[in-house]
């Protein structure tokens with residue numbers, strides 16, 4: 519078990535070391551969206567960050583109602599008034615990772631409100647952040 523953990527840490531740290539030695543960061547798929555669409559996606563992203571901060575702060579206070587509220591803000595019902603045509607403009611895999619992330623926030627909201635269990639919330643936050651990492655590693659905006 520310990521060996522696996524050490525291996526996991528090593529695998530996570532290796533790419534960072536490679537980068538530190540002056541290698542180029544890995545390529546990402548470039549998404550070309552209209553400025554309105556790009557602005558909306560970036561707005562949603564900043565909302566994700568607000569939710570994660572709020573969840574952490576509320577968790578430290580053991581306020582699970584607030585944890586659920588912050589999580590719901592980034593749930594599937596959240597992308598308010600997405601501009602027309604945005605869904606179609608996004609690559610399918612991007613859309614899928616986006617929906618998975620919104621759904622995970624909704625699940626966290628339900629579980630936090632019903633279970634009130636810090637460890638469950640932490641695990642879910644960690645799982646959500648894997649989505650952030652995975653998508654950021656795969657896509658960027660460009661011209």
Ligand code: HEC
Pocket residue numbers: 560561563564566567570612613615616619646647649650651653654657658659660
């Ligand atoms: C479906 C893909 C996807 C997921 C999931 C995702 N992001 Fe992003 N995010 C992006 C892309 C693409 C950019 C733009 C990168 C660039 O600058 O080209 C971005 C940019 C951002 C920005 C900068 C916003 C700005 O105003 O420029 C923040 C903050 C951010 N993401 C936070 C998060 C957090 C936190 C999560 C997880 C809860 C997350 N993102 C999940 C794709 C994603």
